[in-house]
Amino acid sequence: MAIPISYNVRNLIVRKTTTIMTAIGIAMTVAVLLAVLGLVSGLRTAFAATGDPLHVLILRKGGNAELTSIMTPANFQIIKSFPGIATGPDGQPMASMEMVTVINLPATDNPEGSNITLRAISQRGMAMRKVKVTEGRLFTGAAREVVIGKNIAKRYPAAQLGKSLRFGKGYWKIVGVMDAGDSAVNSEIWGDAAQVAGDFNRSEAYSSALVQATDEVTAAALIKSFSADRRLNVDAMSESDYYTAQTGSANPVQFLGFFVCIIMAIGSAFAAMNTMYAAVARRAKEVGTLRVLGFTKGSILFSFFLESMLLSLIGGILACVLVLPLNSITTSMGSFTTFSETTFNFHVGPDVMAVGIVFSLILGALGGFLPARQAAKKEILTALREV
């Protein structure tokens, strides 16, 4: 017969100071894990939302990033002629030649300013992406105008609708703010292809080409035929894959985070063990009584084990509550692929929290097993005689 859980709950309540202190200790450990997972998950969400599986990105062979790639208008003409590219309402192929570079924006928290991706893009390229202009309007090819991603507007006081930014050969007026869902595009600045490329003396050397395939099978076929074409000498890849690969920039942080969590977990398990040993010592008489009442050794072992799990569960839940406010925090992370910053939100969702709860239960199990075994092994008579 099992000892009711309410017995454990009440015991935890009676020793509330110790319970709370131990639970907070566990909560801190779990919170560090959750914060790191939330960061990585946020970055992953941003990049996963950026690529479209139908889009094929074409870069110079060996140039594994848009920033270091070169695309000439001559090559782009060849690319546009490939069969399998979807056509727009005007009958023209859905293909966009783009130039990508980085510019520096003054940031409030970084005196050096932050580097932001600037993309020179055509109307066609805009149409290919699921981007809405939420404030102001789109740039026109006739004037020096740009639109900014909504995260840029949030993060950089210098970049606001109506203000002007200085880059290239002069000033550019911000005429609109665009919203691209969760996508990394929200951290970019877009301007008219010809205007911007001209300003950077790159009218003959754009960065990349993006084409939209009619369906996923065609996309795969297009990737193969672009990469194999000897005239072009390019590497083609699915846009989704390109962005997914960039999540790798979170690897050092993730590594450090896990390293810290594992060591902290060992420390917290010792602490939980301490608390549970104290609980066992304090309740020696009770354990004897329970045995006299007919509870088996097994049920006593289970009861103390459960109590430890309960204790750590409180810690786990506490940790989830602690890191929940992170969801509203916008942070940014640079990458060695784009050499610019991507702004994104921490993402502590149910999946991340579930990992945290499981992690806290593991801590509880590690800390609770030995004390519970000690409680179960107590001889009835000695237990009853203990003060």
Added chain:
Amino acid sequence: MFRYFSLAFRNTLRNRRRSALTISSMAVSLCLLGVLIAIYHAMFYADQTPGSALRLVVRHKVSIALVMPDAYIEKIRTVPGVKEISPWNWFGGTYKDSRETKNLFARFGVDPKPFLTIRTQLEMPNDQRAAFIHDQTGCVVSDDLAKKLNFKVGDRIHLVGDIYPVTLDLKVVGIFKDPDAKGSLFFNMKYLREALPKSRQALDSTIAVLVDSPEDAPRVAKAIDDMFAESNPPTKTESEQEFVLSFLSLLGNVKLFLLSICAAVTFTILLVSGNTIAMSVRERIREVGVLKTLGFTNDLILGMIILEALTIALIGAVIGLVLASVLAVGVGKVGENVVGQLHNLSLTPITTVLCLVIALMIGLISSFIPAWNAARTNILDSLRYSG
């Protein structure tokens, strides 16, 4: 005073398991704290070597991913205080299979003659120096890299470019020793330029400058940046150390990240040890009553309990720091692939002292409240206390 110390010490032995668990938990946490502080110290406060203090790095103001005209070199040479100057171009590229981390090492294109002057601490036989200057396809590798990948003079190294659309076929003509250039390969920039298309020949991503004296470095850096302030592109000149840090800052706010984890760890140890000490004091209230009856003053009892906590904290800290010094070596080995400064990571004396102080502060703070409560408990109440 001494006899009280022995009493405090014996008190730590009365519940050996608890003391052992507390010490382990302290040790594990302080080990982590030690490694984190060591990382922080190595990254942000490492001492400059005499050679590194003489060197400046010039780059495009916006990003290291952007390039400057090669003509800048001759202009910078005219700045007073500049002793020698060389292009310093990150080649990137792939050596054999880049999935194996040992194949990832730094490759730079330089101008051999000035390069050998700029690296003041570089040691290499004279015949090898001469060979590097004269053999256009020659390259030199650092001794640690030569050992790791088993390079010998005369070996061929094949590098496939990614940033540069070329393949280099290099011959090892020298193996050098330099404390500031571990894990690097240097080749003749002339070879690379000739292989590049015309439009990309006369460009540099970074330029290394040797100045006359370390005191003069900030002035020279400013003079260079002022010179190009109105040019397109403007430059940014930093000391070698700042340059590496600005590279790292791309990964995000590493400083803040490390500090918040350190704070979380410290707070957790504080909770854990506070909790244990409170438990052990509570258990002993009756004994405190007996001591008081015997004539021990409140202050003496307060002091003794604090002393006991300090003893435990100190033992934990010493064990933790011994563990940390071992762990730091391992972390350095793994981390140096991502962050060069972590090479030869170890606990500096400052780090060690800082950790000991933190440990003692934790012992003091965590024991103060329970000790104070115990010391001021009324004799009768404490004698009546049943635990």
